[in-house]
Amino acid sequence: MKALLEYIALNLVDNHEAVQIKERVGRFTVTYELSVDPEETGKVIGRSGRVAKAIRDLMGVAAARQNKRVHVDIE
Amino acid sequence: MKSIEISARTVAEAVELALAQLGKDRDEVAIAVLDSGEAGDEALVRVTVVDDDDDAEERPAPEGTLEEVQGVARSILEELLARMDIHAYVTPVVTRVPGQKGDIEETITLHVEGADEEAMGLLIGRRGETLRSVQFMVNLLVSRRVQKWPQIVVDVGNYRQRRQESLEGLARRMAERVRQTGRPIMLEPMAAYERRIVHLALRDDKTIYTESSGEGENRKIVIYPAKQ
Numbered sequence: 049m050k051a052l053l054e055y056i057a058l059n060l061v062d063n064h065e066a067v068q069i070k071e072r073v074g075r076f077t078v079t080y081e082l083s084v085d086p087e088e089t090g091k092v093i094g095r096s097g098r099v100a101k102a103i104r105d106l107m108g109v110a111a112a113r114q115n116k117r118v119h120v121d122i123e
Numbered sequence: 124m125k126s127i128e129i130s131a132r133t134v135a136e137a138v139e140l141a142l143a144q145l146g147k148d149r150d151e152v153a154i155a156v157l158d159s160g161e162a163g164d165e166a167l168v169r170v171t172v173v174d175d176d177d178d179a180e181e182r183p184a185p186e187g188t189l190e191e192v193q194g195v196a197r198s199i200l201e202e203l204l205a206r207m208d209i210h211a212y213v214t215p216v217v218t219r220v221p222g223q224k225g226d227i228e229e230t231i232t233l234h235v236e237g238a239d240e241e242a243m244g245l246l247i248g249r250r251g252e253t254l255r256s257v258q259f260m261v262n263l264l265v266s267r268r269v270q271k272w273p274q275i276v277v278d279v280g281n282y283r284q285r286r287q288e289s290l291e292g293l294a295r296r297m298a299e300r301v302r303q304t305g306r307p308i309m310l311e312p313m314a315a316y317e318r319r320i321v322h323l324a325l326r327d328d329k330t331i332y333t334e335s336s337g338e339g340e341n342r343k344i345v346i347y348p349a350k351q
Contacts, residue, residue, distance in 0.1 A: 051206045052203065052206035052207055055202060055203070055206055056203075056260065056264075059199075059264050059267060059268075060263070060264070060267065098259065099259075099260075099263065101256060102256040102257075102259045102260045102263075103260075105248065105252070105253045105256035105257070106203065106207065106253075106256060106257065106260060108253070109207050109209070109245045109246060109248075109253060110206065110207040110208060112245050113207060113208040113209065113242070113245070114208070
């Protein structure tokens with residue numbers, strides 16, 4: 049799951065050093081906190097959250113493959 | 124700048140003829156439609172070369188030829204699928220149809236096939252919602268890689284075609300009911316491209332007409348009996 053989020057984030061932004069992903073694994077739910085360069089937050093959120101929604105939908109598939117739920121926070 | 128005017132039966136044909144004559148690709152010219160060729164007229168287009176061969180040589184590597192975009196799109200989708208723990212085959216297919224502005228619209232369809240039905244179902248999601256997100260993400264990542272926004276469609280196990288056929292069937296059945304009762308019927312909310320399928324399916328039916336009403340997520344089609 050983390051690998052998917054990492055792949056997407058690194059391919060969406062230019063400043064790779066600023067990409068940070070925190071992972072908290074619970075029994076049923078995994079929570080990710082994604083942060084990128086403040087200048088580039090728009091790229092991972094998108095117009096009316098379209099990109100963020102796509103990230104969450106794809107992460108949802110990855111999580112379902114492991115019988116988990118996932119929560120992605122983007123800041 | 125070199126420019127020629129060409130007429131043909133359709134805009135698309137005229138454009139193709141012009142490109143062949145100039146020996147140019149679609150992305151090296153500007154196209155103006157002078158007459159779209161409706162009402163039985165011939166279509167007339169003016170095609171102007173925007174890049175001359177001299178500076179073509181100075182341009183960076185031909186990033187973004189269709190073959191290249193196809194390869195990039197396929198590998199990006201494969202990378203995404205692998206990280207979702209989904210095993211599937213991705214086959215790119217290119218289709219060319221004449222666009223509304225007289226250009227040739229090129230669409231790359233990435234067909235995804237896998238043995239795991241459950242995984243394919245997850246990729247599609249409820250009413251194709253997840254599939255739309257997958258498609259959006261692929262388009263976005265590809266456009267960042269090749270610096271242009273190609274039209275990429277992602278289909279899983281022919282879902283889009285099956286959905287289209289089922290929507291067309293629904294549209295015709297509901298139109299029949301409107302015809303018989305003389306009363307309008309409101310369909311379930313649908314995404315824009317699904318509404319388009321319904322509108323198109325009923326376009327030639329003169330006994331009814333269709334309209335969309337409502338906003339955003341709630342926008343839906345209403346089928347009305349034709350006014351007497």
